[in-house]
Amino acid sequence: QVHEIILFSFLQWVLTTWTNDECTAILKKCHEALPEGGKLIACEPVVPDTTDASTRTRALLENDIFV
Numbered sequence: 001q002v003h004e005i006i007l008f009s010f011l012q013w014v015l016t017t018w019t020n021d022e023c024t025a026i027l028k029k030c031h032e033a034l035p036e037g038g039k040l041i042a043c044e045p046v047v048p049d050t051t052d053a054s055t056r057t058r059a060l061l062e063n064d065i066f067v
Helices: 020-033 055-065
Strands: 008-012 039-043
Touching: 020 039
Parallel strands: 008 039
Antiparallel strands: none
C-alpha cells in the first residue's frame, strides 16, 4: 500500500496589498520553505489595472473576485 503525503502552503487574499517586489519576496520565501515536490496554492483576485467607474463594471468585478 502506497501512502502519499502532500505538503503545501495556501495563500488566500495575502498578496493583494503588497507591491510586486514584496509579492516576489514572499513567494520566494514560501518556495524555499516547501519540501521537494511541495505545492504553493495562491487564491487571489485578478483584476484589470484600469476600469471605468460605472456601477455595472464595479458589480461585475466584485462578482468575479468571489468566483
